Amino acid sequence: MVAVNHLASDGANSSYDETLFSLIAQDLEQKGYSIRLGALPEPLAQSLLTHQLSIEAEAFKSAGIGRGEKYLQNEFVRTDEICWITEGATPANQWLDWTARLQDYLNRRLFLGLFSFESHFAHYGPGDYYKRHCDAFKGEANRVLSVVAYFNSGWTSADGGELVLYMNEQDKQGLKIVPLLGSLVIFLSEEFPHEVLPAKRDRRSIAGWFRVNTSVANKVDPPV
Ligand SMILES: O=C(O)CCC(=O)C(=O)O
Ligand SMILES: [Fe+2]
Numbered sequence: 634m635v636a637v638n639h640l641a642s643d644g645a646n647s648s649y650d651e652t653l654f655s656l657i658a659q660d661l662e663q664k665g666y667s668i669r670l671g672a673l674p675e676p677l678a679q680s681l682l683t684h685q686l687s688i689e690a691e692a693f694k695s696a697g698i699g700r701g702e703k704y705l706q707n708e709f710v711r712t713d714e715i716c717w718i719t720e721g722a723t724p725a726n727q728w729l730d731w732t733a734r735l736q737d738y739l740n741r742r743l744f745l746g747l748f749s750f751e752s753h754f755a756h757y758g759p760g761d762y763y764k765r766h767c768d769a770f771k772g773e774a775n776r777v778l779s780v781v782a783y784f785n786s787g788w789t790s791a792d793g794g795e796l797v798l799y800m801n802e803q804d805k806q807g808l809k810i811v812p813l814l815g816s817l818v819i820f821l822s823e824e825f826p827h828e829v830l831p832a833k834r835d836r837r838s839i840a841g842w843f844r845v846n847t848s849v850a851n852k853v854d855p856p857v
Contacts, residue, residue, distance in 0.1 A: 649674065650731070654738040657819055661743060661778075666798060666820035668810055673782050677727055678815045682784040684724040685716075685754045685837055692716045693756060696763075711763040713829075715753040718839065728752070728839070732780065736843055745777060745843070752780070752841025757794060761836070763829040765799070768842060769822035776822040778843040783812035785836055794832030798825050812836055 653672055660667030693714040718725050729750070736747045757763075769776040781796065788794070788811055796818060797807040807827070810818055820827075822842060829836075 647734075650734060651738070654735055655742070657735070657817075658739055658742045661739070661819065661821070665824050666818070668798075668808070669817045669819075670813065671815040672817045673815045674731075675815060677724075677731060678782070678784055680724040681728055681754075681782070681839065682814070682837060684722055685756070685784065688716060688754075689714075689756060693754070696755065709764070710766065711829075712761040713755045713757045713763060715755045715840075717751070717753045718841075732841065732843075735780075739778070739843075746845050747777060747843040748846035749844050750841060751844070752839050755838050755840055757829065757832040757836040757838075759834055760831055761829075762831040765797075765826050765828040767823065767826050771823050775844045775847040776842040777845050779818075779820050779822045779825075780839075780841045780843070781818045782839045782841075783816045783836075784814055784838060785812050786814045788813045788836075792833050792836075793830050794834075794836040795830050796827060797830060798827045800825070802826060812838060 653669065657667045657669065660669075693716045696711050696713045696715040718728065720726055720729060732750050732752070736750060739745050740747050768779045785792075785794075790809070790811055794812055795809040796812065797809050798818065798820065799805075799807040801824070804826075809830075810816065
């Protein structure tokens, strides 16, 4: 009985996910980005928000640019606080499982060769922003696809904090996306400059990146 229920609910989730993944793949193929409102399964979005709130006080650090030795704190560019997501707590595992399934799907359908995934929670307090930037630089990038998921119920454009996705280097207008609970934005990391406008209240999200493998001979590319 338990096994049947388990299968039934897994089946329902995976058919929902397959439909969503297929729409995302189609968007990426046609436009290079996908904006899907309310797409992240609601129980997953809720449990990620609860988890984020529970670790915020002790585990979050001011965001920097880059990781490891190249880590730079630069308030001119961004002022949010972040916490990298690793396996452990159930909501984090569920997120990593969901993104692994998305990765498999996109590799099968679009042959992107996505190899690993890194992601962090982000908290923008009132006044926090992330100025216009690219997640990867043309040519040298191993970040291929950026994924952002939002956890803010009742957010409207009056609350600021929109993601502005610019279509290319020249675009000054961009597309504004309200960071409403469950919304997902996925885009080719090298192609779309973007920024986060100053938030007027607490704004919570996950930002993540699928990477290709850039290991060479005796230098192993770490997954995060
Ligand atoms: O939170 C967002 O809307 C985007 C964040 C972002 O661009 C980043 O962390 O690189
Ligand atoms: Fe970004």
